[in-house]
Amino acid sequence: MTCLHKYVHTACALACAGAFALSAHAQTLSSTEQRIAAEVKAHAPEALKLLEQAVNINSGTMNHAGVRQTGQLFMREFAALGFETRWLDLPAEVNRAGHLLATRAGTQGKRLLLLGHLDTVFEKDSPVQKWEWRGKRVRGQGVNDMKGGDVVVVEALRALHKVGALDNTTITIMFTGDEEEAGNPKSISRRDMIEAAKRSDIALSFEGTVTDKDGHATGTIGRRSSSMWDLHVTGRQGHSSGIFRNASYGAIFEAARILDTFRREVPEADLSFNPGLIVGGTETTFDEANARATAFGKTNVIANTATVAGDLRYLTYEQRDRVHAKMKAIVAQHLPGTDATITFRDSYPPMEPTEGNHRLLAVYSQASQDAGLGPVTAVPPGQRGAGDIQFVAPYVDSLDGLGASGGGAHSPNEELDPASIGRAATRTAILIYRLTR
CATH class of the missing domain: 3.40.630.10 (Zn peptidases)
Structure with missing residues (x-):
């Protein structure tokens, strides 16, 4: 009332x-x-x-x-x-x-x-x-x-x-x-x-x-700021029976390695980062504007692509630059038969x-x-x-x-x-x- x-x-x-x-x-x-x-x-x-x-x-x-x-x-x-x-x-x-x-x-x-x-x-x-x-x-x-x-x-x-x-x-x-x-x-x-x-x-x-x-x-x-990051991973497609042996770990294992290393090595005070979307397989689409993705893959095929979209929040530009460098270095340590790149986009300044x-x-x-x-x-x-x-x-x-x-x-x-x-x-x-x- x-x-x-x-x-x-x-x-x-x-x-x-x-x-x-x-x-x-x-x-x-x-x-x-x-x-x-x-x-x-x-x-x-x-x-x-x-x-x-x-x-x-x-x-x-x-x-x-x-x-x-x-x-x-x-x-x-x-x-x-x-x-x-x-x-x-x-x-x-x-x-x-x-x-x-x-x-x-x-x-x-x-x-x-x-x-x-x-x-x-x-x-x-x-x-x-x-x-x-x-x-x-x-x-x-x-x-x-x-x-x-x-x-x-x-x-x-x-x-x-x-x-x-x-x-x-x-x-x-x-x-x-x-x-x-x-x-x-x-x-x-x-x-x-x-x-x-x-x-x-x-x-x-x-x-x-x-x-x-x-x-x-x-x-x-x-x-803290509001910013985004995009991780793009590729792997060498092949029969799943050859994974690890034929020098190809596939895109999904590489994406998992990168994300877990982020979790273990990047955290510090006043910093947060979150992988909010992940898609991987042999055929994928990623609609960034609408935050939607699709994937096709088979269990007996080594995945050749994976995409991760996340956010990153930092308190100072010095912290941003330090964290960007650390994340790029982790991404660069590729598993055999894979490649990966990460890009960053600022939205709100700190x-x-x-x-x-x-x-x-x-x-x-x-x-x-x-x-x-x-x-x-x-x-x-x-x-x-x-x-x-x-x-x-x-x-x-x-x-x-x-x-x-x-x-x-x-x-x-x-x-x-x-x-x-x-x-x-x-x-x-x-x-x-x-x-x-």
């Missing part, structure tokens, strides 16, 4: 729960910052209404109309806060809906880039429920990943606007329409984001907040955990502690996958994971703690206030 008293009940509970914490730490917030925190709490019912509206619009990446409709919802919110808004269309061949861009210009403080995304993994025919209360938590398509984070951006900026703290600031907001499956080529689908980063000093992204073992929020100062990112996290953590919300620690970079912030991290100090808290992302059980919106918006608003003074 969804009705107004649900919102009021939840919002009041959040306000009461947070009142003691804020009063105990009020001396660490300036009078303006106290007003900002109070505005976030006062607007809690409206924040949940906005989130419900967004979640009930299906915006699967390939539902372009739904992505644009969700974008229009947030564009209205930003326009009401004094931002200039527009929709950035992408070329037809990219086959994506485009992006929301909102800007305001000033001369005061750091120039900020705020990132979110409008799309979800749930396409138009998804059986996953829309907005649904489950006790004190809510479920729905993209409620955690990441429409909750998008609402955090709105609510933080709304609180700043209410106290006049957005005046003379430079803030760019980009909510992409294809984060879950970025359009290709990425030189086009992420061009406007990169250009925005080059005009900014700091980037903040609002993917979901992960809590640590003590229940405190965390921030993301590093994320977000390296730089000193600048560490310093930004420290400012964010101080804002959280001053608001009575506890310290913010860093998520181990190896625990986060790819995200939009990685395209801008090479250009500016960056911090991710500033959104709401939930669980079950990308599953029918995706859910959110509604109270976390207020906590995240408070931390974010105070952080933005301090960065733009």
